Amino acid sequence: MKIKLPKYQYINMDSGWSNACDQYGRWMYRSDLFPNGLKPLSDYLKTNGHRLGIYILPGIRKDAADANMPIKGTNHTLGELVTRKLEGNGFKGTTYMPDEHNELVQAYYDSIADLFAEWGIGFVKIDGCGPGGGDQFHTHQSPDNRACLRMLSKAFQRHDIWMELSWYLDAAYVEDWIEIANGARVFIDIESYSTKTMTSSHRVFQRFSHVERWVEKDLVGRPNGFFLDLDVVLVGMTVNGTCIDGLDNDDIRQSYISFWAMVSSVLCLGGDPRMIPEKYLSMLHHPGMLAIHQSGVVAKPLGTTGLWNNRKQVWWKRLPTGEIYVGLFNTHVYRFMLGLSHEIKFRLKDFDLITAEIKDVWSGNILGVYNDSYSVVLKPGQCKILLLTAK
Known part of the structure; x- marks a missing residue:
């Protein structure tokens, strides 16, 4: 990344980095993948000018609450907070919604943010957020967890951690999302989940109409520090010498990058930069397009x-x-x-x-x-x- 795409700042891990919690019910890295922990990794990335990002879900972890683990720094337990056993996010059976959003819940979220800060985390993607979530056929699968998200935002802001919301957020609540986060996904996953290709031209084109709903009130962009996230840019993703991005031609690849730049979307790549062909790396690092993107002004x-x-x-x-x-x-x-x-x-x-x-x-x-x-x-x-x- 330092050599091939020096303008990019964060290196983010999606779901899969964690499969358990620590003794205080906080998200914990997988020791089989990270035997030395995440701090040595983030420290190394910092030498290249990068910050490490991770993925979590809102709410109180089900495994931690069911085990009635203690809340760090208090005399209370997580089980006390979730007697109603309400779903905490759009992925059922993973977290609980707190019965009340009180100072004990804030203490739990603060302890998570403190732990992430110890590891050197600079970016957190929070998935299953609502109102919203789901897919184009089954929308609003996520519960209204804005109260949890506000508490998480307060916790992460103390450590200058970028907070990204995910899973097809509802544009009707744009004022809330701006107050809570730095960015939010505007539509379903761009991946087609094909066995052969990553996305399709059609899935790229779908983003245009969804962005329009977010820019009507002139609230998104640099002035409010809140940016749209059109999902990952898969241009040139190559495996075993074959481009598998699923896009029909280079005109579409250029349009893909251009629209993300015009609306200053969170620009996240999914491919190994060592494998992306040079012509696509030059697109992804085009100085004129990055200048348009980094302006933070969202096109209409x-x-x-x-x-x-x-x-x-x-x-x-x-x-x-x-x-x-x-x-x-x-x-x-x-x-x-x-x-x-x-x-x-x-x-x-x-x-x-x-x-x-x-x-x-x-x-x-x-x-x-x-x-x-x-x-x-x-x-x-x-x-x-x-x-x-x-x-």
Whole structure:
């Protein structure tokens, strides 16, 4: 990571790093995988400028509560907190919801955060959060565990630990998520769970309409320190010399990265960087795209009118420094299925401009000075990312 993708900061482990708890009911690493513990690992990562991240579930661990383990620093036990045995998250049978969200529950969560801080953890993904959760067919499988999440947030903030919420969060509660966390997943897993490929072009295109729900109120992005998470970027994932990302072509791979950058989504990769082909590494580390991404400004669609949502294929954002970035995407699912190219057009007055120099960010080429409007014909799945400078 240090050599191949030096701009990336966190190295996160998803579920599987823990299968038990310690004597205080806190998440504990697997000794078979980490015989020396997690602190030596995080210390090593720090020498490369990286921070270690892990995955947990909200609520009080079922195994710890059933064993009535003590709450560190108190004379109470975890079993006292969960007499009603309510489900604590969207993965049934894993954690309990506290009967009351009181100072003892906060003490338990504080002890978890303290332990993670001792290990050097800098990022925690919390899954099974709600309201929300589930899949496109069975939504809202997760209970409303916002009270737990607020307590976890308070605990992790004391140690400057990034807190990410997961499993298809409900955009109707965006104000709550902003108060609680640094980021949240907006849709189902992007993985297709195929035996041969990781995702599909269709699953990438699905994200566009879901992002729109989150940006309506202009709350997400750097000002509030809360970022969308469109899920992992699987571009170029390679195993045994074969690219298994499941994407149809490089136009779609470029659109995939471009949209994540335009909305400043949490940009998380799933592939071993030693195996990703150089052409895809260059996409994932393109300086122009990373600058757009790191601005923290979240793009919005230009409009949503029309059966084919033509204007929704144009996403744009204005940076605090004045630069205007415009993304043109021919990623409508039906057009892609039918193999249809499409002309996408915008007017400069949509961005309060009369005349502008337009630069293609991916190629670095200046396309010229334009008056009134700009249009381009894009192949199915293709995009253009443009920088507009007033003239």
